[in-house]
Amino acid sequence: MNLNKVRFTIQVITFLLIVYGGYIGLDLGDKLPTFACVFNPEGTGGKCYLGMIQHDLDHPWQAFLGFAGIAFLISLFIFVLWVWVLNKAWCGYVCPLGTMQDWLTSLRKKLKVKFIEYDWANRESIKKVKWILLILLLLLPFMVSNSLLGLPKLPGGLTMPFCDICPGRMLIPAFVGDFNQFYIDFSNPTDLIMTSLGMIVVGLFIVGSFFKKRFFCYFCPMAAFQYIFSKQSLFKLYKDGSKCTKCGDCYNACDMDILEIADDIKNKNLVTEDCTLCLKCVAACPEEGCLEANFAGKTIFKSTKEGFILRMAMNQQIQKESNND
C-alpha cells in the first residue's frame, strides 16, 4: 500500500476532527495524549492532557489527600488508557502539530530544498530537552501553590507554563480564524518572559519544521510523557533482527532520525522515545518480514519485498530515452 497517501488521508481526517470536531459535537474528553488545544474552545474535539495536568497540579498538597487527589489519579489513568490504545501513533497520525509539520515538509520537498540533519552527538543532547520540559511543566504549577524546599511560591503567571510556550496555542486557533493568541503580555515580568518565549517558539517552530523533518517533536514533552507508558501498549513496532541486513533504509526514511531502528538487531520492540510510529520505516524496509506494525497481536503492516519494489517504483522498465545511445 502506498503509505504516503494513506498517512496523508488519515492525518487530514484527524486534523479536521481535532480542530473542528467541536462544531459537530465531537468530544473525546479532556485527557487526550495529543495537542487538541484548549484555546480553541468551540472547535476542539477534545482537550490535551498536558493542559489539564498543569491545571490539576496547581493546588496545595493537602487537596491531594481528598477528592482532588482521587480525581487526579482517575485522570491519569484515563490518559494511560488512551496511550495504550494507539501508543506513539498519536504523534504520527493524530497530532495536529505533527500534521502541520508534515505539511511544511511537503512544501520544502516541492521547493527542492535540502533538509537539515543533526549529528549524533547533538541529537543525544537534544533528546534530553523533552524530559526537562516535562519535569518543569509538572513541577512549576505545583510550586505555584506550594512552597518547596523553602523556596517562595512561584508567581501566578506560571500556573500553565507549557501552555504559554506551546506553539499549539497560537497555531491551532489560527486555523479557526482566531489570531488573538499572538500577543505579548506586559503586565508583569513573568508573563512578559513567558509570552515572549511563546512567540519565539512559534517562530522557531515554523522555521525549524520547514528545514528539519518534525523539528518540534524532539522537544515535545507529550512524547516524553507517552513514552513512560508506552511499553505495555497494544500498538507495537516489532523488528526481527536476524533478517536485518543493516542497509539503513529505515533510518533514511525516518523523520526523527532514530538510529536504533537500523542499528539495533537485538531488541524486538523498537518504539523509542522519539518514535512517532509513522511507519515510514516499515514501508522502506526491503527485507521480508523484518519490520512489522502490530496491533493487539495482529500484524497490520509488514515489510515485504513486493511492497518495497512497488513503493520505490522499481517494477517498471524505463523506456530508453532518445538521447541515450
Added chain:
Amino acid sequence: MYGYRKTMQKMTLVFLFCMISVANAGTWIEQRYVDKSAGNYDKELYLKEGNFPQSEVVENLNNPTLLYRYDYGEVFETDFDHGKINVNLPYKGSYHLFIQERYVEDSILHIKMYKTRVYNSKGNIEDSLIKEIRGKTVGSHFGKEPFEAVTFEAVLQKPIKQHHINCCVYSGDIVPIKVYFKQKQLKNTPIVITTQQGWEKTVNPDSDGLLSFEIPRNTYADISKNKRFKEQLLIEAFYEENKSGIYKKKPYKKIKYYLSIPLSFHTSPLEYTSKSAGFYVVISVIAVFSLGLYYYRRKKKKIVKEIWFEED
C-alpha cells in the same frame, strides 16, 4: 384586543420608570472565599440587599426556596431561612443557583429571584466518578436554555470580545442577554445595569429582543499597580403580569417579578498585552533563522556546485 395590549405595555413601561427612579434598592447573592487552612479555600454565599454596592446581609426572607441547576441539567430544591446560604453541592462543576422569595404586599404578589453562578471544586467521589472519567471539554457558561423551574429568568449569552481569554468576562466585552418569561423570550423588556461606582444604565432590547451592553472600563481605578483589577456589577430585570389569585391566604391582583444577577469582571487584557508585538517577534525570528540558514548553505555549497545545479 390589540389596543388593550398596547395600553398594557405602556402601563408596564410607566411602572418600570417609576420603579427605577424611586428606589435603587436591590438584593443579590454574594460569593465570599474563606480561608480554611493552608490555602484550602471554602466558598460561602450570602444574600445581600441595599444600594449596590453598599449592602447588608439579609436576615429575614419571605417563603424562600433554594433551587440549583447543575451544568448537565439536574435540579435540586431545598429550604433556607436567612443569613449564610447553606449549599451542599453534590458534584464538581458549575451550578446556577436561584433563591426565590415570594410575598404579597398591597395586593401585589412579589416574586423575587436572586441568581448567581457557583463553581464547586470539590465533590462526592462516587457520584463524580463517571463524570471524571468522561471529562468535559470547555463548556460554555453562556447561552444556556432557560430553567423550567424558574418563571422569570435572564440568560447571559456568549460575550463578544477582542482579546484572547475565553473563560471570563472583561471590561470592554459586549455581553448579550436574553430575558425569558415562562421559557419564552421577552422582546421588549429593558434591564438595568449598576456598577460599583454607582453608575447605572437602562439597556433596551434591539429588534430581536437581545439586550447588549458593553462592560464599562473603570477609569478611576489605578491599574498601574494591579493590572488584573477585579470589579462587580449588578444586572437587574423587572416584569409585571396582571393576574389575580390568592397566595398563602392573601389575595393579589398583580404579580411583579424581579431578577438580580451579579457579574464579576476584570480589566481587559487588551490594556496590557500587545498583539502586534507578538507578530513582530514571530516574523523576525522566522526571517533571522531562514536567512541565516540560507547564507550558511551558500557558503557550504561551493565545493560540489556542479551537482546541486540541476534540480529540475
Added chain:
Amino acid sequence: MEAINTINTMKDEFKNPIAAMDAFYELYEDVYCKQKALHEDAIKVGTMCIQIPSEIIYAFDAVPIRLCNGFYTDDDIGSDLLPQKACPLVKATVGHFASGNFSDKPHFVYSPTTCDQKTKAGATIEGFGYEVIDVDFPRMKESEISREYFRQSIREFTVDLSRRIGKKLTRKRLKNAVHKIGYAQSLYHKLCEYRKKEHVTISGNDMFFITNAFFFDKIDSWTEKTQRVLEELKQREKENITVAAKVSPRIVYTGSPPIFPNYKIPMLIEQSDAVIVADETCSSNRMFNDMVAVDEWNIYGMLDSIADKYLKACTCPIFTKNDDRIRRIIDLVKTYSADGVVYQAFAGCTVYELEQRSVLEAMEKAGIPILYLESDYSPSQGGQLSTRVEAFIESLKMKKRKQG
C-alpha cells in the same frame, strides 16, 4: 580457451539445461572468445570493486564495467608484477591491464580503497597508461564519521565523474538510473524466489553466469535476457523440471567471488550432485540484494541514499567487524532451507582467510555444517579440492537421507 571450456561444461554436463540461458552463453562467447565490443560509443567507466555506485554512472549515460578478472592466463601475467602470494583475482586484474586485450576498454578506472591488494594495485595499473582514480572507502561502517566520510566521498566521485564526462547530473537521469538498476535487482529477486522452493529449477552455476554478465553487459539487453529466463522458469516449474534430485544437498556458497571462467568450485559442487541455492559473494548476490530506498526524490536525497546503501549494506570482509556477514549467511540458510555452507577463500586473500575462524565458529554454534576451502586460479588443484568437496556433499546427503 578457459572461457570456451567453462561454457561447454555448463552446456553439456548438467542435467535439464535452460534453453533461455543460450543467450547468455552466446554473450560470453562473443565477449571473451570473439572479443566483441558491446558498448561502441558510450564512455566506459571501469570499476575495481562493487562499492562504486553504478546508478551514478548510468545517470551520466556512461557504462560501468566491473574489471574483476577470472582468467588463469591473466593471473600468470600478473604474478610477475605482483608478489606470488597475492590474491589471484587482483593478479588476474592487473595482468589483464598489462596484456591490454579488452573488448570494451575503459576510459578511466575508479578504484575504491577496499582491501590492501586492490588499493595498491591501482598504482601498478597506472603504470600501463590507464587513468586510475582512487575513491575513499572507510574500513568501518558503524560510526558516524565513516558514514559521513563515504557520503562526502561519493559526492567527490560524482563531481569528478561529471567533470571527466563533461555532463551535469540531472535529477531525472539519476532517478531513471536508480529505477533501472532497481528493476534489474527486482528481477534477480524474482529469480531467487525459484531457488527457495523445494524443487529447484535453476542451478547455482547458471545464476553465476547471469549475475556475472551484469559486469559488462548492456543493462537493457541483460534485463531482457533475464526476463526470458524467468518466463522459462515459470514454465519449468509447471512442468516440474528440476536440476537436482530430491536428496541433493542444498548449499549456500560464500567467500571470494567466483568470476568467469573461474567457476571451478561451484561446478565441482554441482557436479557432485548438490545444488547451490544461494550465495553470499560480491560477484553475485551482493550486487543485487540491497535496493536503494529513497525518501525524497531530489538529488541530495538520492545521492545520500545511494552512498548509504553501498556502505551500510555491504558485507565485504574488509570491515573491522563481520557480524553482518554471519547473520546474513545464517539468514540465507534459513530462508533457502540449505543443508550446508561452502566457504571458499582465495589463497592470498587476507581478509577472507582471517574471517574464516569467526564464521566457522558461528556456523558451529548454529548447527550448520560448513566446509572451508582455499583455492586459487591454477588448474592443477582439481584433484585435492574435488575429494574434499565430494566428501562434504556425501556427508550432507547421508544426513538428509537419515532425516528422510
